[in-house]
Structures are given as C-alpha cells and as structure tokens.
Amino acid sequence: MIGMRCKGLLLGVVAFALFGPAAQAQTGGVVKLGYVGSLTGPHSGWDLPAAEGMQMAVAEINGSGGLKVGGKTYRVEVVQEDAQSKPDVAATAAQKLLSDDDIHVVMGVLTSVPGVPVATQMAKAKVMYIGGFTALDGIVGKPGNELSFRALDADETVAKGFVPVVVRELGLKKIGMLVPNDDVSKTFVKAYQPLFDQAGVQIPIVEFFQPGTTDFAPVLRKFQGHGLDGLFIGYADPDAEAIIRQGLEIGDLPKKFVYRGGSGAPAVKYADKIDGFVWQILTRDLASPGDEKVKAWIDRYKAFTKKDVVANTYWALTFYDSVFMLSKAMNAAGTTTDQAAIAAKLKGMVYDGVRRMSFDRDGHGVTDVDIGVIKSGKTYSIPEKVL
Secondary structure, three states: OOOOOOOOOOOHHHHHHHOOHHHHOOOOEEEEEEEEEOOOOOOHHHHHHHHHHHHHHHHHHHHOOOEEEOOEEEEEEEEEEEOOOOHHHHHHHHHHHHOOOOEEEEEOOOOHHHHHHHHHHHHHHOOEEEEOOHHHHHOOOOOOOOOEEEOOOOHHHHHHHHHHHHHHHHOOOEEEEEEEOOHHHHHHHHHHHHHHHHOOOEEEEEEEEOOOOOOOHHHHHHHOOOOOOEEEEEOOHHHHHHHHHHHHHHOOOOOEEEEEOOOOHHHHOOOOOOOEEEEEEOOOOOOOOOOHHHHHHHHHHHHHHOOOOOOOHHHHHHHHHHHHHHHHHHHHHOOOOOHHHHHHHHOOOEEEOOOEEEEOOOOEEEEOEEEEEEEOOEEEEEEEOOO
16 A cells, blocks of 8 residues: 555445445545655654544545535545655655546645645645645645645644643753754744743753754753753654653753653653653544543554554544545535635534544644653543643
8 A cells, every 4th residue: 555546445345335336326426535645754654644544534434325415425535645755755746646637635744844845736736735744834824825724733722731731740840942953843942932931931941953863962961950850852753762762871861851742652661760751642642542432443443454553543533533524514515626615614614523623714723632641650641622
C-alpha cells in the first residue's frame, strides 16, 4: 500500500459484495477522496497512522451502505500518494491527485515541510484540502484559501488549557525552552511564553537548535546554573528523546519536561530517572483510554489494520472524524462536487465522534484533546475540553 494509489481496496470481500458492478449500478457512483502523506521517510510516523484512520472511516461508511447524498448512494474510494517526507515529492504527489478530475477533496500531511507545497497547490487549483500540519494555521482563512481546513487545534487553542495543567502537574516555577530553529517553533514559542508568564512561571532562557542536531550537549550546558525546574522541548520524538537522555548524562539540568509534541514515547525508558513529562495528545489518549467511544474505536482499529495500538497510533484520528464530517457536509449541501457549498456546510459544523470537533468560519479545527502525563512511575491523561 505504501507509495501506491489504492483504489477501492478498503473493504476487501465485504466491499466487493456490497458494491460490485450490479450494486454500483443502483447508486450514484463513486466519490473519490485524495490522500497525500509521508508514507515513507522520517515523517511516516505521523502520516501512516493518519492514512489508516482515513481508510478506516471510508471502510466504515461503505460498510454501512455507502455515502448518501441527494437521494443517491455513493461508494467512497481513496486515491493515495506518498510524499516521502520531501517537499518536492509532496508537490509531485499533489499534482498527481490534481490530475484526476474526479477528486474534489484531498486530505493528509501532518508535518509542515512537505505540507506547505501541498496546501499551496490545492488552493491554487481550488480543490478542498483538509490537512493537519502546524504551518497550515497561517494559510487557513487567508484570501484564496477558502477551501483549506486544518483538522487539529492551533497552538494558541491548545496552549490555553495545556499550560495550566502542566504548571499544576509538574509544580513549575522557572523553565527554559529548547526547540528547533524553524518557523514552526518560533510561532509556538510566541504562543506559550505569555501563558507561562500569566501562570507565574519564569522563562529566563530560550535556545534554538539546528534541525538535524544529534549532539545536544553544547546547547544543554547553556541551561545549567539558571535554577530551572523544567525544560520546554519540541517537537519531534527523536529530538526529545535525545535531549532527555543527554540531559541526564550531563547532569545539573531539570528533570521535568514539557513536550510540545505528540507522544510520551521519548520519556518512557527514562520514567524512573526523570521527575515528570507532560505532552499533547492532539486527538485522544489511546494508551489509557477512559472514554467508551475511544475504547470501541481501538477495537475497530485493531480489527481493521490487524495491528496493535502504539505510541503514534492516535494520529489515525486526525482524519477519521473529518471523513464523517465531510460526508455529513456533502449530505447537507446535496452535492459531492460543489466544493464551495460543501465547505460552507463544513464550517461551523459540530461533530461528536471519537473526537468532539468543529471547524470555525475560517476552517480552523477546534477539538477537544487529551494531555498525557508520566509522573511518579504512572502514565495517565487529563482531558482538555476545548469545544
């Protein structure tokens, strides 16, 4: 499946039985959804689960009788392209999807470097695009991007609830910030600094490291001697794990970590050596779910993928609920092709799925999230009610 266009292969025997040639003749035909994401390369840890979630939602819609719009029933197919974690390949993948005139909606990409060229091309071609990467917040709502949506909360939205929880759970008074030297990091530093200040937490030092850094010792030593009780780090798991490991090796550094990232994985093996680790679960907590809807989804995910849930599986929920929202918007608009009409119905819609989520009038996602915590040998999560 990786790197290939997958058409109509989502339900296997069941789908064929429901939507074979005879059955399809009685329906409105096929609705094609495009997916572009990094199915290979260093960003695949985000985009592979996201692709699975989209495919799973499509399978469930087809399995329940199909997409019903305007008195007709449609079978849904996914046309998938691999961005390979590279911006130039992502641009080519987007063009392949745009060459298919039957594709009116494209989803995918959770990282900004390959995501920006995809969003740019979709906007230029006037094709609806629902993505997940952070830089999309600076694109959605701007003139010419009326068909662009982001399926995850903006930093400003999450941070308002995240910071008070972090401060309370870890008892923070003074922290340093260590993040990559890129536009994404600079944006979220601006979002978080004033919120920590409002919570009474001092930030005497902010340092940026070059992307691709593996030896963090020189920059970590800059944080010694400041009386810090925590480090705010971001935003990729390999970087976070290396910072924790090397910080413990160097010594005289904080052992409490605030992670502007999406997984507890960087801290798991050091749980007995650190004093706390808090991170953002931008969809729902799958590791220790307390919600029955989440538990039921996990069972369906395992049955669909034949895989167990792992640390990054929660990204699968990025586009899972979005597919169902899209189907409801098409139904309400009475069309599968008029993207402006579908977008108008999608904006402002509130959907209570596995996630409770909505899109505002500009297309920014507003969804409830969970906050992950590792502390005192325990791993748990705290719901953040955003919507």
